[in-house]
Amino acid sequence: MLARLVAQVSSPVRWDLTMETLADLGTTGLIELAPAGTLVGLARRGLRGVETLALKTPDDLEAARRMIVEHGGAEETAAPPPSTDHEEDPQ
Numbered sequence: 001m002l003a004r005l006v007a008q009v010s011s012p013v014r015w016d017l018t019m020e021t022l023a024d025l026g027t028t029g030l031i032e033l034a035p036a037g038t039l040v041g042l043a044r045r046g047l048r049g050v051e052t053l054a055l056k057t058p059d060d061l062e063a064a065r066r067m068i069v070e071h072g073g074a075e076e077t078a079a080p081p082p083s084t085d086h087e088e089d090p091q
Contacts, residue, residue, distance in 0.1 A: 019046045029071030031064050
């Protein structure tokens with residue numbers, strides 16, 4: 001098990017091949033989860049025309065939701081975002 005973990009951490013990442021696959025699949029949007037920014041920056045240069053978002057804070061969640069609806073084929077009528085109202089249910 002240790003040898004597999006060491007190999008995973010020490011092996012090079014072939015992001016170029018990943019971007020090539022994303023392009024071949026017709027990817028139209030890419031969301032990078034926190035800590036975010038590095039891969040989205042590379043994707044902006046290598047995947048021209050693909051909308052990107054670095055999800056760094058809760059303030060980015062609405063943009064991520066919009067992208068998922070627009071690019072992921074999710075229904076706009078999907079479950080609404082959780083309520084931020086913390087009052088007790090009167091039932």
